[in-house]
Amino acid sequence: KQEVTQIPAALSVPEGENLVLNCSFTDSAIYNLQWFRQDPGKGLTSLLLIQSSQREQTSGRLNASLDKSSGRSTLYIAASQPGDSATYLCAVRPGAGNNRKLIWGLGTSLAVNP
Amino acid sequence: EAGVAQSPRYKIIEKRQSVAFWCNPISGHATLYWYQQILGQGPKLLIQFQNNGVVDDSQLPKDRFSAERLKGVDSTLKIQPAKLEDSAVYLCASSLGPKSSYEQYFGPGTRLTVT
Numbered sequence: 226k227q228e229v230t231q232i233p234a235a236l237s238v239p240e241g242e243n244l245v246l247n248c249s250f251t252d253s254a255i256y257n258l259q260w261f262r263q264d265p266g267k268g269l270t271s272l273l274l275i276q277s278s279q280r281e282q283t284s285g286r287l288n289a290s291l292d293k294s295s296g297r298s299t300l301y302i303a304a305s306q307p308g309d310s311a312t313y314l315c316a317v318r319p320g321a322g323n324n325r326k327l328i329w330g331l332g333t334s335l336a337v338n339p
Numbered sequence: 340e341a342g343v344a345q346s347p348r349y350k351i352i353e354k355r356q357s358v359a360f361w362c363n364p365i366s367g368h369a370t371l372y373w374y375q376q377i378l379g380q381g382p383k384l385l386i387q388f389q390n391n392g393v394v395d396d397s398q399l400p401k402d403r404f405s406a407e408r409l410k411g412v413d414s415t416l417k418i419q420p421a422k423l424e425d426s427a428v429y430l431c432a433s434s435l436g437p438k439s440s441y442e443q444y445f446g447p448g449t450r451l452t453v454t
Contacts, residue, residue, distance in 0.1 A: 269382070321438075321439050326395070
């Protein structure tokens, strides 16, 4: 059974720091992995989606990497800003085909302090 | 392109009352999902529609929750009667289809508080 773990559960950093959020999964047979951002009590914003054949994806100050063999993904945020404060969730699509449910981590709550 | 729309954004009700949430997916998206996200947890899939048919409702508490997508576009999720443990954010998402290759797009969510 696929399980997704995110460490740390919470992180507080000063503005300007580069930081890394971690996501690990127990079954390497995934189709893709997605990172989301969620502001308190709000919906989910998709940040990056990495296909199983890819090693990384970049968008602005965000870079997500994927190492299927070790069951890990990292989200790197460069030059963090207070506006980056939010909860970051990763979700794994367990395989190809139809109607495969996303398997979610519990998220990392990030606070970037001015 | 307009995103997934949900209403209301916030709702406060007393236990044993009923409540309904509405979702309008992205135009042309055949698959629609309702998730429940309790504070501090990841989203839990309640129900998945393909057009107007139910694909997966295995985690929907059917004694109190119901959902429909009659014309294969908009959807409503209802809770009757509500319990305290139903307090959560209810997320609607849509995708072009059910394939793993299709990305899910999420709405802003409805935050429900049951007192």
